[in-house]
Amino acid sequence: xxxxETREVIHPGTAPGEDIAIEVRGxxxxxxxxxxxxxxxxxxxxxxxxxxxxxxxxxxxxDARPVIGYMxxxxxxxxxYRDYRQIMALTNRHDWLSGFNNELGVALSxxxxxxxxxxxxxxxxxxxxxxxxxxxxxxxxVGSYAIELGAITPMFYAFREREDIQFLMESATGGRxxxxxxxxxxxxxxxPKGFMKRSVDLSTLIRSRMQDYFDLVLGNEIFHARTKGxxxxxxxxxxxxxxxxxxxxxxGCPEDSRVTEPYLKxxxxxxxVPVGENGDSYDRFSVLLxxxxxxxxxxxxxxxxxxxxPVNSKxxxxxxxxxxxxxxxxxxxxxxxxxxxxxxxxxxxxxxxxRTPSFSNVAIIPHLLRGTLVxxxxxxxxxxxxxxxxxxx
Amino acid sequence: xxxxxxxxxTTAEVDAHLREHVGADAIxxxxxxxxxxxxxxxxxxxxxxxxxxxxxxxxxxNFFDCSFGIDEGDAGFSQVVVLYSTTMQRRILLKTFATGGxxxxxxxxxxxxxxxxxxxxxxxxDMYGIEFDGHPGLAPRILSVENFxxxxxxxxxxxxxxxxxxxxGVKEPAETDEDGNVIEKEPRIGDAPGPMALDELMAVQAxxxxxxxxxxxxxxxxxxxxxxxxxADANDAEAGDQExxx
Numbered sequence: 001x002x003x004x005e006t007r008e009v010i011h012p013g014t015a016p017g018e019d020i021a022i023e024v025r026g027x028x029x030x031x032x033x034x035x036x037x038x039x040x041x042x043x044x045x046x047x048x049x050x051x052x053x054x055x056x057x058x059x060x061x062x063d064a065r066p067v068i069g070y071m072x073x074x075x076x077x078x079x080x081y082r083d084y085r086q087i088m089a090l091t092n093r094h095d096w097l098s099g100f101n102n103e104l105g106v107a108l109s110x111x112x113x114x115x116x117x118x119x120x121x122x123x124x125x126x127x128x129x130x131x132x133x134x135x136x137x138x139x140x141x142v143g144s145y146a147i148e149l150g151a152i153t154p155m156f157y158a159f160r161e162r163e164d165i166q167f168l169m170e171s172a173t174g175g176r177x178x179x180x181x182x183x184x185x186x187x188x189x190x191x192p193k194g195f196m197k198r199s200v201d202l203s204t205l206i207r208s209r210m211q212d213y214f215d216l217v218l219g220n221e222i223f224h225a226r227t228k229g230x231x232x233x234x235x236x237x238x239x240x241x242x243x244x245x246x247x248x249x250x251x252g253c254p255e256d257s258r259v260t261e262p263y264l265k266x267x268x269x270x271x272x273v274p275v276g277e278n279g280d281s282y283d284r285f286s287v288l289l290x291x292x293x294x295x296x297x298x299x300x301x302x303x304x305x306x307x308x309x310p311v312n313s314k315x316x317x318x319x320x321x322x323x324x325x326x327x328x329x330x331x332x333x334x335x336x337x338x339x340x341x342x343x344x345x346x347x348x349x350x351x352x353x354x355r356t357p358s359f360s361n362v363a364i365i366p367h368l369l370r371g372t373l374v375x376x377x378x379x380x381x382x383x384x385x386x387x388x389x390x391x392x393x
Numbered sequence: 394x395x396x397x398x399x400x401x402x403t404t405a406e407v408d409a410h411l412r413e414h415v416g417a418d419a420i421x422x423x424x425x426x427x428x429x430x431x432x433x434x435x436x437x438x439x440x441x442x443x444x445x446x447x448x449x450x451x452x453x454x455n456f457f458d459c460s461f462g463i464d465e466g467d468a469g470f471s472q473v474v475v476l477y478s479t480t481m482q483r484r485i486l487l488k489t490f491a492t493g494g495x496x497x498x499x500x501x502x503x504x505x506x507x508x509x510x511x512x513x514x515x516x517x518x519d520m521y522g523i524e525f526d527g528h529p530g531l532a533p534r535i536l537s538v539e540n541f542x543x544x545x546x547x548x549x550x551x552x553x554x555x556x557x558x559x560x561x562g563v564k565e566p567a568e569t570d571e572d573g574n575v576i577e578k579e580p581r582i583g584d585a586p587g588p589m590a591l592d593e594l595m596a597v598q599a600x601x602x603x604x605x606x607x608x609x610x611x612x613x614x615x616x617x618x619x620x621x622x623x624x625a626d627a628n629d630a631e632a633g634d635q636e637x638x639x
Contacts, residue, residue: 069536076520077545112427239456239479242509255456255479326427327475327486329458338458340473355459355475363512392536 034062041070045148045378048388052365054377061377064369066362071392079352084110084184084319087352092178094356095390097140098133099178100169101332107182108263109328109339113321114184121309122186123264128199128302129169129181130264131295135206136165137333138246138292141385145285146217148382149226154217161206168202171195184319186312196303203299210296213289224282231368231380233279241367242360245335246287247384251279257331269301281383288385291333318347325351332357334385354393358386401481402451404430410452414445422488431473431486439474439489440501446476446485447506454478454485457509462521464548465490470498470521474510491523502528520546 040051049070055063075094079087088106092099104126111118143158166176172191173181181188217223233243235251248255256273258266274290276283321343329338335357342351361384368380402410404425412420415438422433434442446454458475465471474487491498502525503510514525515535522544525531533539543550 069534069538072536074545077550115427236455237508240507240509242457242459242507242513253479260479260482324426325429325431327429327484336458338475340459340461340475342463351463353459353461353473355461359512359516360459360509363509367508 041067045381047144047382047386050362050386050388050391052369052381054369054374056374059374061369061372061374064366064377066365068359068362068388068391071388073389073393075354075393076352079354080348080350083347084321084349087349088182089178089180091354092180093389094354094393095137095332095334095337095358095387096177097387098137098333099175100129100133100173100181101137101330102337103180103182104130105328105330105332105337105339107184108330109326109341110184110319110321112328113324113326113341113343114319116185116313118186119310119313120265120307121190122311122313124302124306125187125191125311126182127264127266128299128306129172129179129187131299131302132165132169132199134295134333135292136162138288138295139165141288141382142213142217142285142292145382146223148378149223151217151220151223154213157209157212161209164202164205168195168198171198183312185315186310188312190311196306199299200303203296203303207293207296210289210293218286218289226376226379227282227285227383228280229278230281230376231284231372231383233364233368235279237367238279238364241364243335243364244357244360245331245333245385246284246291247335247361247364249273249291250276250283250287252277257329257336261329263328263330265305269298269305271298281379284383284385320345320347321349329355334358334387334390335361356390356393358388358390361386362391400451401483407452407483407485408432410449411442411445414449415442429486430484431488433488433490436489436492436500439487440503440506442487443474443476443503443506451481452478453480454483455480457507457513458484460503460510460513460517462517462523462546464521464546466548469494470523472500472517472523474503498523499526500524501526504528520544522547 035056037054037056038051039054040046041049046052051067051070053065053067054061055065073093075090078090082090084106088103091102091106093102095102110116139158139162143155146152146154146158169179170176172195173179173188175181233247233251235248235253238248238251239253244255252275254273254275256271257263258271259273272294274287274294276287321341323343323345325340325342327338327340329336331337336355337357338353338355340351340353340355341349344350365381365384368384369377372380407430408420408423411432415434419435419438419442420432421435422431424431446452454476456477456479458477460472460474463471463473468490470491472489472491474489475484476487477484489500491500493499498521500523502514504514504525505527511529512535514528515531517523518525518528518531519534519536534541537545
């Protein structure tokens with residue numbers, strides 16, 4: 001850089017509202033500008049209120065710094081002032097694309113600390129709802145990733161599927177987005193009459209529609225050009241950062257709580273975990289589509305196994321977890337969701353830590369974005385699946 | 394010579410292996426209950442132990458799950474680090490107490506051992522004020538607003554909204570007697586108001602706004618105030634209960 005001189009410096013500063021910093025170097029034909037560009041927090045490509053500050057040289061990204069916390073609602077502090085029913089209603093809201101899975105984790109952590117045995121039917125119902133929630137979540141990212149790359153239509157088809165699933169879940173739980181269907185000891189109320197038949201029919205219907213996504217999105221050559229080789233991640237780095245879920249599976253590591261530490265009744269059925277090869281954006285999206293098919297297979301197995309029986313247990317209205325601590329983890333659609341519950345035998349927990357998958361998945365964004373071009377930055381950002389509510393809690 | 398293949402150890406073997414590496418006096422407590430294996434160690438040995446857990450062939454803790462702080466009251470602040478091994482499929486929780494008491498808690502940083510610790514420690518600092526020695530950059534605050542004052546997750550940081558105004562909704566599910574019938578309770582101002590109570594309240598406000606301030610208005614208002622006072626007392630008692638528990 002010795003014979004390049006700085007020709008022009010405009011006001012420095014990268015806080016929102018301040019001018020961007022531009023430093024133009026070089027002479028002749030190939031002058032590039034070092035620039036610090038702030039993407040967000042209100043930006044359609046960042047999946048919610050996430051701000052990414054890109055340090056760029058021309059169009060190439062030198063460094064990326066995600067700034068999170070725009071959606072911090074203090075869930076962990078609030079959880080210390082709420083009893084377990086209220087915490088379940090609260091945790092619906094951090095990964096709002098699959099609210100059932102979050103509250104399931106809370107119920108499981110309290111039950112694990114109490115060493116409480118949940119009735120069979122409740123466990124199978126929980127699994128069924130969790131898998132439908134997984135498909136809900138994945139379909140959202142199928143639609144949103146395509147739209148970020150410029151393919152607008154798949155979004156509407158993905159949401160058509162989501163509407164059908166949400167209608168099904170609403171018939172049982174009363175909610176389309178925030179279900180509050182779990183309680184400590186089971187689920188709130190039994191499935192309505194006709195639910196199983198509707199679930200079977202829906203599973204067949206969605207399975208028949210999925211082939212379109214494989215053909216038209218995954219098989220599209222423009223999609224290939226924009227995602228193959230972009231944002232490659234290796235397993236060792238991913239594990240050191242704590243990345244989980246489809247992002248980790250795309251690198252080739254099949255680590256999935258449903259298989260390695262089965263909870264509910266996952267140990268009694270076949271759970272297929274699709275993995276990718278290269279860990280690039282194409283693999284992450286491909287894993288997502290295959291996970292939807294795998295979840296449909298699990299749902300079909302649950303239909304065959306669903307037993308009769310009670311769905312909740314006789315527990316006092318205010319459940320007090322005994323003294324001690326427990327770390328429970330479940331496989332959320334976005335990755336591994338962990339709940340650390342420390343109780344002092346009170347109505348409210350002493351400490352309730354929510355280890356959310358998106359927090360770790362966003363932490364790896366600087367590693368992925370270094371050295372990419374700006375158009376690829378959007379392709380990478382969309383392929384690392386996260387929900388901002390999950391990141392910030 | 395063939396290297397000895399790594400086999401999965403039992404929890405007791407893991408404990409012995411750790412004691413061998415850091416010395417038995419560095420390990421303060423070991424618990425293994427409800428499927429959670431927790432090892433409490435002294436902070437000076439934390440980085441050393443975590444590096445050992447990562448690099449040792451038999452332990453192979455390659456996955457950094459999370460790390461977070463806990464407010465332990467008079468004992469100060471502690472941190473729990475959760476590690477997992479994808480090859481051995483085992484999890485371990487490492488607990489350390491910060492040095493420096495409640496005023497200036499300090500812990501060594503694990504950001505050099507696992508990159509995932511970087512943001513986790515930033516969050517712990519943001520929430521508790523625990524300084525991490527050797528961390529590349531704790532500031533700016535990761536979750537709270539940049540100019541936020543105070544450490545939110547500490548127990549002496551009270552939720553302002555609950556101090557100013559008690560919980561407005563119905564707090565408990567309806568109480569039932571032995572036969573399972575719901576015991577009717579008089580709704581008070583502060584409970585989810587029944588239709589008559591709300592109407593009366595609004596009627597009082599409307600009358601006052603229109604300058605009609607007669608006996609009837611005063612009666613209803615007195616009843617409302619009495620209800621509110623009783624409710625505030627009950628809320629104080631309940632808040633006192635909660636504080637006492639915590």
